[in-house]
Amino acid sequence: MRLPKPGDPKRRALMARVRQQGTAAELTVAAALRSAGHAYRLNVRSLPGSPDFANRKRKWAIFVHGCFWHQHTGCKRATIPKANEAFWRDKFGANRRRDARALRALRGVGFRVAIVWECEIADGEALAARLSKILESRRVDMPKPVDH
Template identity: 40%
Template sequence: MADIVEPEVRSRMMSRIRGRNTRPETVVRSGLWARGFRFRLHVRGLAGQPDIVLPKWRTAIFVNGCFWHAHANCPYFRVPKSRSEFWQKKLLANRRRDTAAVARLVEDGWKVITIWECALRADAQNAIHIADDLIRNADSPRWEISQPPSDRTSCHASSPLAGKEDI
C-alpha cells in the first residue's frame, strides 16, 4: 500500500517525533520527583542511555513507547501495513538493542525498570506507585511495568522477562 502523503510531508512528520522529553517520560519524572526521588536524565556513560537514572538507588528506568519498542501483546503496537518488512527489521533491531542494554546494566549491578506507554495510558499514578515500590523494595534486578493484555484500565509489574524477539 502506498503512503497517503507526499515524501516531504512524511519526512517532516517523522522528524518531529522526539526521542527525549516525551509526554510519557515527563509524566514519570514528575511523579517520581513528587515522591521525593532525585535523578539524572539520559546518562551517556550507561548502556542504552536510560531515560531516568537514580544513582542513590542504583536504578535505571526506561520509559518505552509501545510502537517504537515493539511491545508484544500490546493494543498500541502493530506493524505498519506499508513497508512492513522495513518496519519489522527496524523494530526487531530496536528490541535487540534494548535487550542488550538491559543485560549490560544488570551485569554492571543496576536495577532496571521499563515502564511501558500502555501502563501510563491505563493508570499513570498506579504505574508510578509501582515504580516507587520497585525502586525501594525490589530484589530482582529486572522489572517491567505494563498493561495486562486483557485489562485496559490497570497496570502490573513482572520479572524476570520472557525475552521474546518475535514481532
C-alpha cells in the same frame, strides 16, 4: 489519510517531528519520581542504553518506552505499518535487540532496571506504586558515627 512514501521529503519531515526525549510519558514518569522524592538524572549517556532516568548512587535505571516503537507485546498500540512492512519488522526487531543489550549491560554492572510502557502511565496511582516498588532501596542506611 494517505501518508507520503518512505524516502519522500514529506515523510522525512513527519518522522523528524516524532519526539525522542521529553515525551508526555517521560514527563508523567518524571512527575511521579519527583513526587515520591527520588533524585535522578535524565538521559544518562554514560550508561548503557542511555536510560531515560537513572540514579547511579542507588543503582537504578528506568526506560520509558513507546509501545509502537519498542513493540510492547500484547499491546494494541504495537502495530506494524502495512506500507514497507519488511522495513518496519527489521526496524522493530533491531530496537528490541538493542533494548535487550542495554538491559543486560546495566544489570551486569549491578543496576536495577525497569521499563515503563507508554500505555501504563494512564493510571497515576498504579504507576507511583510500581515505581516505588522498583526503586525501594535494597540496603539499610546506617547512621553516621558521632564524634565525641
